[in-house]
Amino acid sequence: MICLGIESTAHTFGAGIVSKKGKIFSDVRDMYLTQEGGMIPNEVAEHHKEVKEEVIRKVIEQSKVKKIDLIAYSRGPGIGPCLHVGLNKAKELAEDLGVPLIGVNHAISHLTSGLLYTKAKNPVMLYLSGANTQIIALEGGKYRIFGETEDIGLGNALDKLARGLGLGFPGGPKIEQLAKKGKWIELPYSVKGMDVTFSGIITRVLDLYKKGEKKENICYSVQETCFSMITEVTERALAHLNKKEVLLIGGVAANKRLTRMIEKMCEGRKAKSYAVPLKYAGDNGVQIAWQGLLESGRVEKKADVRPYERIDEITVDFL
């Protein structure tokens, strides 16, 4: 069975073609970019409308597959107008090809595709993207969130810091480089039970910056502090759930200092740590196609979008 998946939740309009055995035939993406400023929903949706035909044409052409058996699309969570562009294109394709159509949850597809790309079987998942900071594990038939940020995601916190320091976007890689030359300064350490907060830390260091503190010291200390907080909560989740694997997912997982901290913590617990390959860390159609294949036994009653769907609303009976 071969599935074409369409991703359109946020900045990226992407499509991927994958087989049930996990072979990736093609992966085409077009990302909405700005010189300055963030994402304006209708502008992003316009972008997706402009590029969708080309992305779909390329993904089919590059795949060289003779037959597609299923169409999957991202039903949410995401930006409403963007989700509709994906849904409409998916409907049209399914009708043209005369094949079933299935809507899947975008966040779940990040997790399950993480299992496809790595050898992790039943890990504690650390989902660290721009907007998300969640510690997740499969328990009792659902992906449950054991810890999360109470304010902004770790990636967004790093991006906000970078903006304040005049480093540009994305901030994470630039902060990682500067941190190598920095020295320790004491910062607030903000873990509350299994949850974390980052806003206060960023406000504090931007204030220190105004008072003359060096960028390098700020970057080093923010990394050490925020990554320690994440590592502490992840270790507690491992112990509590009695699991032996950690899987890092999302753009922040590109950070070498963070992966090293998680690895060290895992060594101490005789656990293993994995990370999604960089190539697949960002939003793409492959993850949607793979999730579609996992759920291919299900018949979609009504194809729709669900901009606010959380992963713990979904029964995981497809793994």
Ligand code: AMP
């Ligand atoms: P995503 O939302 O999963 O596409 O991830 C994007 C986020 O990852 C942005 O907030 C980036 O600043 C962050 N990021 C990318 N590379 C790194 C890095 N080397 N260290 C820390 N954060 C990073």
Ligand code: MG
């Ligand atoms: Mg995503």
